[in-house]
Amino acid sequence: MPSILMHFEPPTDNLDAFLHIESLWQASTTSAQRVALLESPRWSLQQAALMALRDRPDPDAVPAILRLLRVHDQLDLYRAPNQRSLDGAPSESTREIWRCRFRVKQAALLALGAIGATHGERAVGDEGMARLHHDALDHTQDFVIRVAACHALRLINSPRSRDVLTQASRDSERCTATEASKGLATMPP
């Protein structure tokens, strides 16, 4: 696991923090700069960089996005106690990981979807498609992961996703089922 993720830092919300994030959408910011932020120790910056990549899809970002997803797979994202204070975290870093929960993963899947929609399925690659297919049906994660994966698959619109979307269209969570059904409805034969 990259060391950066061992010391998540809580963000400081102020104008400077905002302007930093705002810069990700500026034309003067390069895609490489956005990709570089995926290695930030702050999950909120990772998430913002992914959202900016969703708006400015770059196939070169796919390996970094998949790497980030693998890193988050290793994190203890979902074991937070069901309480507002998140008391019980052994450290502030863990508390920050619990706060992050699904947010970076969701943004990563949506960014993959945008890249695939703009540059085609090949830009996402086999590993990216496999990841989306897995997450669309993964009930061990929060439901928004399934919705985001189905949304991405719908945008990519590959016949390879037919079986996955068919299964997801029967999900009892209606946003997941709706995204999957929409994907099936527009899928080429």
Add this chain to the structure above:
Amino acid sequence: MTATTSKYPVEGSSQRFEPSWLAWDVTRLRDALAHAERSQRFMGRLWCFVRDLALSRPAGNPWLLPLVAAVTQDEPAIKHAKAAIDCYLRDISQRGDSEYLFNIWCFAFPHARWMCWFELLRQCGYYDETEAQDIAARFLLVQLRDNYPGMLVKPYPEIVDNQAASLAVSCYVVGTLGQRILPGSAVAMKLRSEGAARLEAMIGGMPASGYGGEGSTYQAHVVANVLPFLIESLEHWRGCELFHEPLPPNGTTARDVMEVTVLTQMPGNLLWPWDQYGYGRGCRLPLAYLAARTGEARYADALNDPARWTGVNHDLLGWGWDEPAWSLVYWASSIPTHNDAASWQSWMRPQTAGALTTPDGRLYLAQIWDRPEPMCVRSHVNPNSLTLLFDEVPLTADGSPRSGKVGLEFPGAKHFRSFGAGSSQQSIDMSQGCGGAHNILLIDGDEAFRPRSHDFPDAMVVHHDLQQKELTVDVTGLYRDVYPDCMLMRRRSRLVHDRFWLVEDLARFGSSHRITSRWWFRPDTHVVPQGVEVATAQGVRLQMRVLLGEQQASVRRVADFPFEPDPGSDCVDFTTEGDCVRWLYALWPLHDRVPVAELTQGWKAWPIDTPTQLPRTVPAQVYDLHPGLPPWLLSHAPMHSHWCYQGTFARPQSGQLFFRLPRGLGAQSCVWIDDQPVNWQDSGTSPLVAHSILVAPSSGNEPLRITITQSFAMDHHPQSPSHILSRPDRPAAWLAPVAVPDAINDVSWRDNRVKLLSHGGMTVDLPWTLLPINAEHPHAL
């Protein structure tokens, strides 16, 4: 009478529209509220209450502070209001718990409203530019990190509900205000434009009736609160008036949404029990907004009913506590009121529901036929179910079980799901949403009746005549979805001579079935010849007589369903077998006791510290207030949680007598008669109905000293649940038994005529031809 005119463009106008939350007209608002205060009208009294509460208890009422600070320009209030916004932002920026993340819409809409309040203070000049930019940036950071991603996983335009609407509005409002304060911000522009793309569908995608299908509580307490921001955002984005405009895809107007919300508020400020929340309280914003947008005085007039405002500082609406502030903003923008007495009208919305009522609202019948879902948690299965109200007293029972109790458990009504990783599987018992929990026909004992599919035909209004106060509605489509040989299922309801109801059912199948006509009544229900009688604790009775069909009823007490107005209900079944089954009922409400004097005069009131003890002395400073409304809605009174009311009243007559407590009394309120404690809670403590005490009989007219204590929630986060704190909205009264109640003497259906004779001398001879047995369902087999 206010001299202001509406700031809103009228129907068809091309006037450009600037929402209040964007272009606050602070001068106008200050003038309108100052004028209301001087005029001693109810709006002024309410404004004084909101202002005094916020100024005296700023820590407990942060949501009211920005409006109060802006209008009063009070320095401490400005300081507290700015601190409230800063405190909110510090708190929300650290949220990441599952309650927050899995319910992000509950936070997105309040987030937008907090930013609107910030904008009000900014426009008042209470922030310098740098400070304002910093605050705006903090709002935008939360929006981008939490609410915007929440919106992205709501499929658009398919998902139209309170959640998707809240997220879309939040993005538009925060983005728009962000752009204004941080010009050129790409993030703000992105939030605004992506929110804008979804606005139209959130209104036009609702069913054409304006009812969103999520039950009366969500409709009134969330959807109707989001709606002003939705439509004003859309109007702002498009640059034209759209309030009356049918919007695609369903042609629904914003006005439809607000009007149907108002229509589902019954006499006595009770909401329809149209979901798992049962009888709830009505709210103000739909009325205030309709008053502002339509210019129709009837809406503003309705706001003058103090009963609507008794929970003003502890009603959680739109997931926040600022609904009174927004209501005041819009009410102050409305045209002058006429102060006419409110008039109730019968109404019908195709594919949704209707109501048959007397002009004074005394008799009120609601019939529901909206489209349910297989997952009937909030969208209940109630094809032609009826709700009956008499003199603001509910006669039928609906709602949810007492906390921690099962109440209802129909076989096959359980559903298991899990949304979150690591969370245990959630077991949802949908029994209270199933057909068996409503006043409908059940087939072969299938209490867990709910649709199997999503594509059955809608219910259809076969006949309606609102002058005659009659509705006939066909719900065959839903029944056929579950019972394929169902050929016809209809209910016809009529309010006859503004005095009683006739209800006719017709069920026709391809083969014989066991059919049950199920009714949920409030206790106590007992079997009588030809039907049942329901005697409520409020001295209101319902006589149900079967004029046609199986007359033998079974009555079963269900202890914990619903939890109010009584802790339980009586389930009444009439069961028969056949392939074609009919019932014709006469439903006759009456009083067993009536008010002989309302006690609004002669009380002394004063603040106390210990509401559980009988005050031994009366202080020098007392107020001439009666306990039927919170003190601040009657007069200028100190902001104090606990109050004592005392009065000595002569018995209005000898013989048996009841003392009716103010409706809305909190469970912790204490009552003494002649200094002796009275255990009034024995008859129930629901604030939805007025409870009565039987006074010891006397042959004379000697006076009685009545003492009542009440406790009021003064802060947004009361330690106790708000429903046990006092929110009185009807005066105390003496009630006396009716010597000869106006009960049914004889009633029958014969030769296509209903004949009825009452003890009060009413004679009815009404032609009544039964529903045609051979009528074809519009979607015939």
